[in-house]
Amino acid sequence: MKTTKFHLQTRKETPADAEIISHQLMIRTGMVSQLGSGLYNWTPLGLKVLRKIEKIVREEMDKAGCLEMIMPTIQPSSLWEETGRWDKYGDLLLKIKDRAGRDFCFGPTHEEVITDFARKEIKSYKQLPITFYQVQTKFRDEIRPRFGVMRAREFLMKDAYSFHLSTDCLKKTYAKIHQAYCNIFERIGLTYRPVEADSGEIGGTGSHEFHVLADSGEDAIAYSTGSDYAANVEKCEVLAPTKQRKEAIAELTVIDTPNKKSIADVANFLSVSPKKLVKTLLVEGVDFPVALVLRGDHELNEIKAANLKQVASPFTMLDDEQIKMIAKCDAGSIGVKDLDCYIIIDRAVEIMSDFITGANQDDKHLTGVNWDRDAKFNQVADLRNAQAGDPSPDGKGKIKIARGIEVGHIFQLGDTYTDSMNAVVLNEQGKSQHMTMGCYGIGVSRVVAAAIEQNHDDKGIVWPQQIAPFTVVILPMNMAKSERVKQVANNLYSDLTKLGVEVIMDDRKIRPGVMFADAELLGIPHQITIGDRALDEGEVEYKSRKEMQNVRIKLDEIVNHITSLL
RNA sequence: CGGGGUAUAGCGCAGCCUGGUAGCGCAACUGCUUUGGGAGCAGUGGGUCGGGAGUUCGAAUCUCUCUACCCCGACCA
DSSP states (O other): OBGGGSOOOOOSSOOTTOOSHHHHHHHHHTSEEEEETTEEEEOHHHHHHHHHHHHHHHHHHHHTTOEEOOOOSEEEHHHHHHHTHHHHTGGGSEEEEOTTOOEEEEOSOOHHHHHHHHHHHOOBGGGOSEEEEEEEEEEOOOSSOBTGGGBOSEEEEEEEEEEESSHHHHHHHHHHHHHHHHHHHHHHTOOEEEEEOOOGGGOOSOEEEEEEEOTTOSEEEEEESSSSOEEETTTOOOOOOSSOOOOOOSOOEEEEOTTOOSHHHHHHHHTOOGGGBEEEEEEOBSSSOEEEEEETTOOBOHHHHHTSTTBOSSOOBOOHHHHHHHHSSOGGGOOSTTOOSEEEEEHHHHTOOSEEEEOSSTTEEEEEEOBTTTBOOSEEEOOBOOOTTSBOTTSSSBEEEEEEEEEEEEEEEETHHHHHTTOEEEOTTSOEEEOEEEEEEEEHHHHHHHHHHHSEETTEEOOOGGGOSOSEEEEETTTTTOHHHHHHHHHHHHHHHHTTOOEEEOOSSOOHHHHHHHHHHHTOSEEEEEOHHHHTTTEEEEEETTTOOEEEEEGGGHHHHHHHHO
16 A cells, blocks of 8 residues: 555644544544544544454454354334343443334344344254354444543444353353453454453343453453462452451550541551551441441452442442441541441451551540450451552462453353343253353454554554554655655565555655654554665665664565564 | 533633724644644634524613523432
8 A cells, every 4th residue: 555545644633622542543543533422433544453453353252162243223112121121221322213213223232133143053062062243233222422432332243143042052262262361362463361350230141351451451350470360359369368366465554646637647647657557437238337448558349348238239338427437437547446336357458467547536536446345247258459569378388469451251141141031942852941152352443443542652553463454564765856765665565565465655855753653653564664765785774663663674685574564 | 409610613711891883812724844742834624603583773781582512409320
């Protein structure tokens, strides 16, 4: 491709409403342009990247034995009424009517459609297991679309649905697709983690999210340095400390802490580490308020707390008035001594001794507090978020925390849909049996943004080679004046093109600075500069986008040099 | 949906308070010069100032209203 024949519209300035780097760079390179809230055009440049990801996804899905099909984007309401999701899916569903006034929605996902297809097509256990997939545009009327294509309303998704007779069989396919997903992100060239996820409302036994690691990620991921273990921080169990509680030495003492309410305030005031402090949080319980007790430097995990049977769901903190009734003081001075409610302490708190806590009296704290001697608790539980340095729950290595962007999610659905839609097959005994299902999604358009979040520098995008819009960029210096440069550039262009290398040559009549800037903004992995200066010595210049180091290469070796890098 | 903001040329913005029917930078186009890191000079094109209504002799500017977009929260590939 030559730039003059391509639609290349880069811009120097970043649009004001592009928040995150991937959105900014996608707009500046001209990969996408916005049509409306959460609606984007994919330009020829952007589409090249999207297609490359799709191709890898298709190849790996096919390899895993999945079968591609296309389903309508517009779906009749009747299917959604069968599963109850016409109402339950809520405002995310874009509902529309046809000319006859019949209700439809623009598909946000295709469980209903595929289950309907399966119940009509699959009649015998002999046809199972089977997995269908689609790579299609979906529409979710998100409450707040943002970050460009990262959370768009209309987006490209690969969705796969598997059907089985047994849970064992489902688990096998699930594992196979788990592997396929690893292959996909591996091939795309991203640093990623499969992460244990909450299967939540959809139910079923197993669920993994696939996260691309990037500082701007919206989710915190806890992963082990010593094994493959990874989980959403919210889900990551924190093991009980192996240390024993030390003997109580200090005397219980009441101290004045005027206006010191937060852990940080009190720790500073007393010149001690927050680790010596204990914080007490009062929350609504099922029938009586519950106190949750954590070490000063730890963070409450609301999901873990809400899962405890004494704690009310949804998780709710008591308000100031309620706190006053129970603790007889403001939130800043609650303590465990003589606190009249059910007390659940974190595993880390159990082994603390001589600690500091609120005195249940405004502007006062207690030091030298010890369990049994000074205060009692009812229960020990895992209450806090995992932190870097915690031991991994599987006993191997330590936890590190990274931020991730969720680009894939796989579920063992079970029979939720086949049940409500009555999708049955005859089993080996000739009896009707509901099929069991799995579903497996990848946000293809989101992967593009995630790849940029993970691979950029101050000059622009640094594409992983497998998904770069072009593999090589040729930059002829002053081609309009130098016939020699022009000829060498054109020859190199056609040599590489013949070898199947995707080349873009900047044949615009522009100054070199603009060329370099654009090539770097676009993030083409391999850059070849052709100028009279090097040609005088029979050479051209090569620069890798990642390394940004210029290397002189003999003209007759450049093609081999490039192909050796691919 | 709740809270906050913005809307003026393709992009980024000024003008609005204190009405007199638009301007800057970048981009685009033409010419000359320049030519290894986002060039210089000269010139050109492009806006019913988000829509509608009102006040006024006169509205980008004041008032009302609608719409769109963005940010913060819950949700998700």
